[in-house]
Amino acid sequence: LASQVIQAYQSFSAAARNDFFDLLLEEYGPDHGQIVSAAQAYQQKPGFETHRALARAVETPRERLFQCLNLPAGGTSALVRMREDLLQQSTPRRVLLRGVEHDLRHLLQSWFNRGFLACRRIDWDSPASLLEKIINYEAVHEIRGWGDLRRRLEGDRRCFAFFHPSMIDEPLVFVEIALTGGIPRAIGPLLASDAEVGDEHQANTAVFYSISNCQTGLRNISFGGFLIKQVVDELRRELDQLQTFVTLSPLPRFRAWLSQQGETGGKADHVGRLAADIHRCLEDRPLWFQDDELRENLRAPLVHLGAHFLLHARLDELPVDPVARFHLGNGASLLQINWLADTSDRGLAQSAGLMVNYHYELDRIEANHEQFVKRGTVVAADTIHDLANELAGETRSG
Amino acid sequence: LASQVIQAYQSFSAAARNDFFDLLLEEYGPDHGQIVSAAQAYQQKPGFETHRALARAVETPRERLFQCLNLPAGGTSALVRMREDLLQQSTPRRVLLRGVEHDLRHLLQSWFNRGFLACRRIDWDSPASLLEKIINYEAVHEIRGWGDLRRRLEGDRRCFAFFHPSMIDEPLVFVEIALTGGIPRAIGPLLASDAEVGDEHQANTAVFYSISNCQTGLRNISFGGFLIKQVVDELRRELDQLQTFVTLSPLPRFRAWLSQQGETGGKADHVGRLAADIHRCLEDRPLWFQDDELRENLRAPLVHLGAHFLLHARLDELPVDPVARFHLGNGASLLQINWLADTSDRGLAQSAGLMVNYHYELDRIEANHEQFVKRGTVVAADTIHDLANELAGETRSG
């Protein structure tokens, strides 16, 4: 039966899927009466039996249905795709169906527990069908065909992915690494298809330069941090001369933040005014980085603003920038801001060409993570604090 | 951290494990205050947000802890062993800790969803370490060493097991099958180590003669029914001449039921009196089956009582006998009662030597299952109804 539902769902048109979601919403949602009476029973006599009864009443019928839909082969990936469909509904529908989506997410979160995931290396001996997916799923620095991919899998590169045993052909998340001598300050040389292949046994640094989630249906069920830590372990086992583990990461919300500074009417402070000026300049002169003088003039303010942005721009007490939030939340620290590090269209449009090295120091990860989670502290190198302080100093003196 | 907890737990003494369980009970149990206030909020304004908040409040901290303990390698099997430890506590402790056990079971039930299990054939080319476990886990008809095992894996036998991807070396449940010409009426010939090996391509019947659960920690998380159905599919694919799928099963509660009939003072009816008489006779003459006359005298009453027991002896509206409950619940029907079918010590002590063939008829499984679950109906062959009716007739006329 479950197998028929799964097959039917897969053949459904968008309209039929909508009907199916409406059914899940209306017929398989929480039973209010049952919950209320179980809640009252619990309030009158809290204990194992009444707690269990309440838990059972609170669990929706559709959660049990989803458990059944997982029984046949292919069930797990069908449920992942179902959540993808839910997330791609129009906004009002997404709000309407958020109970359905929440139940599905709750289940997937339990099933895609890191303990069930397998980390596998991906290389040029991997199946072409899998590599084709890597090409398609790469979300940070586009892979421009098989030749480009091949370079990213040479001896001085690594690629690892997490897989779930019920979806063995589908990577969940993958990370690309360059093995280098020293910490790179720009992405271009790493991505060049014709870059000379270095000797992995001479490298002292592993650079995580791209990490991509593959399954929209698993959005917000995060395993990227686990992957990075696992890969650090694997690399240390394979190449024990590696000393430094860093990322080379964009600041994807930097330009948007600059532009918002301009929008806020008050421009209360020096930082706000500077950001607004710089924003206008970048807008007016999109090819600014090709003009020697302009470029040099922009260097200092952009780097200072970058430091300020990373340290102080917050949303709900956490950094505004999602990449910063991700790596800092994993326990990495801010090591270095790199000027003109990514001059691709996207790098300029989102990060004003800046990139950051986040630093994964094994013996500090735990402490960094604690500080970040408990107090929102961004652990950063002194140079970055200095940059932000200089800006603040100007602000105070300005 | 999780990895340290797991390792610590494994090194714990029984006393330390008890302390750990007490901790889980007292410190990681439901937060009554939070539940009550979430319940009130829900009652005031039922909706997505209040329902989600209530669900979160109802979920115990230890459920989240168990999710974390699963992160490191080996976590899943550690949790299974943890539940085994809980189930093996003394009765008063088990009652005390039932909240802990319930939370763990709830999680394992979700994780050991049939969709995540892989069915693998076990044969003489399987790893010796796995076969050794099969020898140890066999719970129905003891495997007496490697020679006996080898016979059970010859060409006219099959063995299949379910495995979970996080416990790849540990069978969860396995089933042993004999491929025969016709439906066997006794277990002895099937188990004889020196039985001639039949031609699997001539067999028309597959006999499920033993099914064993391997993990105490997964007790009551049932996948045996799924295994039987999957194996029926596999066998039909491999050997398309197979027509009949039956079990050869004990009645493990039959003697206990007979003895209870004697105990209930009233002996209100004919069946009760007959059962009590027969029970006393079997007790007084433990070697009854070796005495030609006595054996023949016992034949009719035992077979009649067996039919009555299977059809009418109920507990909570379901058959008293767990094997009957299992196969009937899977959608099998009662086909035939076999006299003197198992004269092993256990066969006599539990089943008075009787065995039953349950019949898995593919096109009736669904309907049988529905009837059994909804109305407790035991679908049985006419001959079995006749046997039971004859007894009832005597009762009425008696």
Place this chain on the structure above:
Amino acid sequence: LASQVIQAYQSFSAAARNDFFDLLLEEYGPDHGQIVSAAQAYQQKPGFETHRALARAVETPRERLFQCLNLPAGGTSALVRMREDLLQQSTPRRVLLRGVEHDLRHLLQSWFNRGFLACRRIDWDSPASLLEKIINYEAVHEIRGWGDLRRRLEGDRRCFAFFHPSMIDEPLVFVEIALTGGIPRAIGPLLASDAEVGDEHQANTAVFYSISNCQTGLRNISFGGFLIKQVVDELRRELDQLQTFVTLSPLPRFRAWLSQQGETGGKADHVGRLAADIHRCLEDRPLWFQDDELRENLRAPLVHLGAHFLLHARLDELPVDPVARFHLGNGASLLQINWLADTSDRGLAQSAGLMVNYHYELDRIEANHEQFVKRGTVVAADTIHDLANELAGETRSG
């Protein structure tokens, strides 16, 4: 030691390899004195001992050396590459070193016995590193990148290769197959990257449209015929509705033969004169196939000459054309000549656009092979004999 020789050889320059070959020629060649005395001993007293002594004397020291060089890992492929180097020497050197090459070939022929080869299917799940080799080794119809390759591995296509256990990553020979409804008369539609993917379960015909040897070092050690027969077996097992097994093959020596007819001064007969005329016409009008009138005028003579060429153009009593020799030697028969079947540059330059279907009829393969090997008989469809006879008739009457 062997391992050092192998490594040294691989690092050798071309000059050093030449020195190595000279050494093998001069120091490890046959010991004339020993052979002569063993031969005399045998002549005086033929028997087991003298025969064995003669066999040992005749075996060259370098054959024993090659056996030793195979001991270390990678030895086998090093020896295959060694033979490749020998075959690529300049002609006078090749003649000089033919004793060395012969000994190596003798050994490789024994080691690459078909009984040691494994046939494996190649598909889109194969390692990219292997697929890259398929792209590079394809010798008949060039694979134009990964998109083209992917099309050749879709559901209505098959690819199989032979591998040797000591060279597991290196295909020795592979064949590409299209599954079609009916026998195709042109290669273009089969090779179109954007051709619609057919249903393999509806196909009644398997078309072997490309077969490529991969290892120059194994030239003239033929296993292509074994591969075709094995693949026919595999396909019949997988898709039992397949009825017809044919090739779609070029006539790579046809244009060369046409041109030779013009060169032989006498042009003694009608066929020779016609061939010379046609040859001149094709030379003069390289775009003949784009001119409607010319194309129609050339059709009949080209098809007649093709039939004559395949049936009667011989070298050492076997067909001149190597593709014909290969398939007819495998026991296939000539089924059909296809006009304008390959208008690629190579197809026009070698085969004048013609292609042939060779027919692998399972119950005739043995008999066809016998006739071909013993008497040089080319088994062909009546229509092809008719075409050749018409030409001969004109000759006689001309």
Place this chain on the structure above:
Amino acid sequence: LASQVIQAYQSFSAAARNDFFDLLLEEYGPDHGQIVSAAQAYQQKPGFETHRALARAVETPRERLFQCLNLPAGGTSALVRMREDLLQQSTPRRVLLRGVEHDLRHLLQSWFNRGFLACRRIDWDSPASLLEKIINYEAVHEIRGWGDLRRRLEGDRRCFAFFHPSMIDEPLVFVEIALTGGIPRAIGPLLASDAEVGDEHQANTAVFYSISNCQTGLRNISFGGFLIKQVVDELRRELDQLQTFVTLSPLPRFRAWLSQQGETGGKADHVGRLAADIHRCLEDRPLWFQDDELRENLRAPLVHLGAHFLLHARLDELPVDPVARFHLGNGASLLQINWLADTSDRGLAQSAGLMVNYHYELDRIEANHEQFVKRGTVVAADTIHDLANELAGETRSG
């Protein structure tokens, strides 16, 4: 066709196989006329062509036939079994058929070249069907059932075997190793089923205590020496604290040699007389090792005679003892003679309870091997030379 011959052969009775061998002898043997004329042609004009023609003439038709019989699946093992049948013929038949056997051996020797063999570890996770073969093939120290085998595969034991890719389920030769602290002087403690399991990471010594050839049909096609060297490499890679690689080996011809000394009438020298006395004593008192006084009296003469036997008892200039010949030929040296090291029935009957440690010193293997092969030198520890010299001194002075 080849496949039919192979199947027919396997179904043949012994008589039919004899007929088949006679056919191979008479119809597929060397063509004397052809050989003679090719030999004459070569003598007249030695060169590439005449040498090749002679080589072809000398090769027997049955060698080509064997090559063909290898084509079908299972061909290789059928040929191995064919040679086994040949080796098990009665002596006169074996002499008669030695040409057939020789040709088969010549081919198998080339095909079972070490470069084609794969070394695989065998452990408790290996297939039961393979382990069953290990039990059956063990030829030195009998494996007494599955419990005994299991002990031999625990953490402080290793087992490795060579396999040929065409006979993947059949071990060719396997070796058993104990990982110990120090060099053991007796076999009993190593073989005890209930011996405590040691810590492999604390061991400094690897003891090769049993090596068994599995395939009679490959007798005298030796790969045991390669296996030992390969296993030394594997063990050093796995456990880099291992320092010493020794055997614990019997002297299987020692008692036979003692008894022969008695038989040779003259008893010319002291050694001969002593050997004869000791032989008689061992014969008369088979339980000598249980008598404290007798045992002590026998100790010195037996150990001295053992040293003399290993160093000086020769056949065709090589040691009489096959185990000594094998290990010394591999480049090991004689390290130590152990008194009362094997009191099993076989150990007493063959080796008078003595055992030897042969020493595999990696940086001396090559030199030892050279000395042994070129000059028959037995490299031995000074203590062993001393023992032998003492005996010789007594001889001189006696």
